[in-house]
Amino acid sequence: MQFQQLVYFVAVAETLHFTRAAERVHVSQPSLSQQIRALEKELGAELFGRARGNVALTDAGEALLPTARRILADAETARHEVQELVQLRRGRVRLGAPPSLCTGLLPEVLRAFHDQHPGIELLIEESGSHDLVRELARGALDFALVVLPLPTPSPALTTVELLHEDLVVVSSAAAPGPRRPVRISDLRHEQLVMFRHGYDLRELTVAACRAEGFEPVFTVEGGEMDAVLGFVRAGLGVAVVPSMVAEQAGRDLRVTPLAPPGLRRTIALAHRSDVAPPRAARELQRVLFSTRAPSRTDRAGGGRTAGGVGIRA
Amino acid sequence: MQFQQLVYFVAVAETLHFTRAAERVHVSQPSLSQQIRALEKELGAELFGRARGNVALTDAGEALLPTARRILADAETARHEVQELVQLRRGRVRLGAPPSLCTGLLPEVLRAFHDQHPGIELLIEESGSHDLVRELARGALDFALVVLPLPTPSPALTTVELLHEDLVVVSSAAAPGPRRPVRISDLRHEQLVMFRHGYDLRELTVAACRAEGFEPVFTVEGGEMDAVLGFVRAGLGVAVVPSMVAEQAGRDLRVTPLAPPGLRRTIALAHRSDVAPPRAARELQRVLFSTRAPSRTDRAGGGRTAGGVGIRA
DNA sequence: TCATGTCCATAGGCTGTTCCTATCGTGGGG
């Protein structure tokens, strides 16, 4: 049984006329006759009574017709559904991102993406890089924005550098504080407001302080991004945050850059190496890079160079 | 899109392994790969992620799978339904017959047919030949048992002679009556119980009397077969009925044959010339002729010889 | 590190199918 044969069969069933049916399906009349015959032979039953000038469905034809129609309709549906995915009219992207990026970068990017593809569902998982990497490996995420280097590098993940963020010090606009760029070592004498465990920023900041030979002092610790900024506003201390976050945090925060070499962190987009991300996810990747594309160096998760892992058209 | 491709696709989707899927559908692995590729190309989307040792459905594949399964199931259903008709496990026969045959011949035949094909629905229309011919032409019946010659002969109908029936006179067993064969002309002095208009037997009997030069006298008229026999039993008069009916009517009826040449009528099976009867109807035809097959002369409705209208195997 | 095995993709040749054009056979209508 072939789809063609069913198409021909339905055409004849609807026109009750071989020649006209052949025209309708754009095939010669003998070809159509032949295919109908082949179908009849396969099914072991005549589908049409072919009395002179009076083509009519037999009972077998009558039995076949509704199912044939349904099969053809289903085939059309199948094509259509796949097409919707291809054309990004439908779909889903599961993106993981650290809280700082959810605050800073993502709103703008997701807005742009959603405007272009309103049918695509966006699922955001807000976690530290460690959790995100695990979720990626499980297949629970299509992509994750992560801070490089990865806490648990693995060749199973491919990362593509997205951007470098400068970290800055924020403090209460009301409180007296340094106007000039500060050095990390200056933080030895500051009271810090610190994120909860799991934030990449926490690990990064603490590591930087230790590299300078001191252990940072926290007045408050454990909050999420918004809470930390609120505590800083309230004068409880200073915090080290990405410049992008600081910029968006408002005027009642004083933003102080770090003196060179400062602190930078590299944000990358990570995905499993073994499966190509869904079409919609690749499209989000494209939007992500076109919105904010200061760096496009490909790096494998383990630190090895992984060529050719770019965006698939 | 081809059925084969969907079969292959489902096999790969279920095994997540090209080589094993190929074995399962009894095709070489390259052929299967090629068909999957062709399907992907036609749909414009990859259906599988082919990472080393990790074949997985893409979102497009995920979208296609349920519909593909449904299409294949429907195709199976279509084959099955047609097959049921072919194998006479299901179907319908619409048969028209005059009341005398419904009483005499049909019970036995239909019983035999039903025993062989319990899934076939039997619809009997009990009418005179005139009505039956009209219903046949309308397509409301597959077959009709009719009395020849047809009241309205037409080349649109094909008739096949089935049997000749002798007509006999029945009278009450209680009442005195002739023991020897009677002649038609003897009926001039009898009180007749007569069927309602529409019975072929009525037309035949009345015509026979008129041919003998007299108009028959009815004590009761208008009843159906059973009623007429009841009236005869009650001694209201005699009736002319087919011998087969008379035999089954019981012992309280006296059956008197007609003297030669007697009265015979020819029963034929009629169907439309332009469409082959459904499979189940042809099977009933076969049973009909094998149960009671004294005559098989083919005759066209108009009286012309119509060759090759036999039972299709 | 190298040999080996697994697994999917590719290449080339063969066969069967599908399609075409041309033609036939048969009823029905002018």
Add this chain to the structure above:
DNA sequence: CCCCACGATAGGAACAGCCTATGGACATGA
């Protein structure tokens, strides 16, 4: 009585599907 309409048939060209053989990439174990 001839012609027309319509489906069936015939024969040949183009194509698709399948096969075997082979390639290439990765994983595994000595």
